[in-house]
Amino acid sequence: MKEQVIFELGSVYREPMQVKGFSFGEGEKSMCIVGATRGNEVQQVYLCSQLIRIFTRLEEQGKLCPGKSILVIPTVNSHSMNIGKRFWPADNTDINRMFPGYNLGETTQRIAAGVFEHINDYRFGIHFTSYYMQGCFAPHVRMMKTGFEDVEKAKDFGLPYVYRRDARPYDTTTLNYNWQIWDTKAFSLYTDATDRIEPTSALVVIEAVLRFLGKNGILNYTCHGGYMSQMIEGSDLVNVKTNAAGFFLRKTEVNARVKQGELLAQIMDPYLGTVIEDVVSPVDGIVFFHASQPIIYSHTSLFRIIPT
């Protein structure tokens, strides 16, 4: 394992922020894994730390395939993580809306550019990312329609779902999108945690990454084949919203099979303790996402259901 500083940014009163990469093996740039681009993506850094520990051991055991290399960047934004902010400390910009970056531009454009120029020529790229709303997803590989996405390759992770959706204008500045434009086969992996460590769900994702590397001749790693991934298009999902606001009392979990009309949650008046809305499933299906905040606004998306 080699540790290197990929990018460094000075600060007047803090130590310089160093974006560090941990590399394994020599030769083809086979796989780059990026963890947190935001300061609250703790689970994403945890995932990288566990992979670095495992890769170190596997490299010592000679299980990295000859002529292949792996780079892991646990975070590109340690300055935000250290002060408990999601976005950049000074101007609240989102580094994952700055790719491919601009090395003469604003601070977060420079960070994105400094990182991207090191990682834009890998064969595969994985970004552990998070959703802007509090909530849990069934572990899945997420892809945007760019014309370059490789759905069949995404199934090599063996996660239950491969989710593909249309790219929106603001997606064009994400790491994943730009990797694809630069000819890297890029995948975003979602787990059910962001600002807390969930070792159990982390294991599912770690195993998926190892499985992918094994199937693609980068690691000599044997494990069970995982799931036969189901492909989901964004338009397939049924969005379940609430009309009322109040306490959100959830009655179901991710991956649960639900029937049409089944109670998914109740919205409670926060003063009177009475139920003001029963949120029911409009279809038979499987819970793909649920919100997790204790209080919710009206018109909030609470669940996304895969119809069955």
Next chain:
Amino acid sequence: MIETVVSVGYPVDETLHIKKNRLIPEKGLSGGEKRISIVTGTHGDELEGQYVCYELQRRIREKPECLTGIVDVYPALNPLGIDSITRGIPAFDLDMNRIFPGAENGSMPEYIAARIVDDLQGSDMVIDIHASNIFLKEIPQVRINTLSRDVLVPYAKKLNVDFIWVHAAATVLESTLAYSLNSIGTPTLVVEMGVGMRITRDYGNQLVDGIFALMKDMGIWTGDAITPKEPIVSEDGEVSFINAGSSGVFVPAVEHWKDVKKGEHIGDILNPLTGEAAERILSPADGIVFTLREYPIVSEGSLIARILA
């Protein structure tokens, strides 16, 4: 008449209302009136438009008989942002000007965005007033996507601003309110002026003068209006950017909206701990400083100034 554009329930004993005030001619509406919409407050830390909304209505009320069209005033598209001194939408940490045109069936912010677009659609002109951010001070200017140049520049010239910046199209900007409205045929001008968290009364009055000139041109106002100043119209290639090469404390050596020569001293980035200047910043071109750093603390890359050649 104050109307509610969209309402959203909040968890504890509160409903969010986004409101507008509609001003109509004294004699009522006949059906053929033109409509101008003034929107601001998308970013909760941009307040220059607040004064414009007030002053515009104050002047109309002084001479209500001169109003011959509809004026819709939307002072706060992001009321909770303004209330909490938050640029984005509180609780979501989302830039509201990156979620348009929204979606009726989307999440709460997207739902709000969709209802706002629905309400503004059909205006004969929308003026979307921004105030830079807390970091940069801007002279009154209109920014126009090059895709809308032919339609919008003639309107922008009526607004009494100093500068019209026709900038390149960027895919990410397709999520803005202005792009969304322009793309559905509702002409929308984006005004940038002043600085975040402040109100510059002179700039506000300058723009209000321009709005009346535009309203008169559109047949919405029959009262007095100024002859708008002739703005500089410029493309991207004529704008030079100066970004900080060091972290520290920026102290300007030039005034905003003043001419500078190539090599002229723009300012210094200081290190108060060592007592040394980390960087002496010089102008890369002859021109005029139309953007100048207002907030002193800078990091590598922070925008210091823009110079119009």
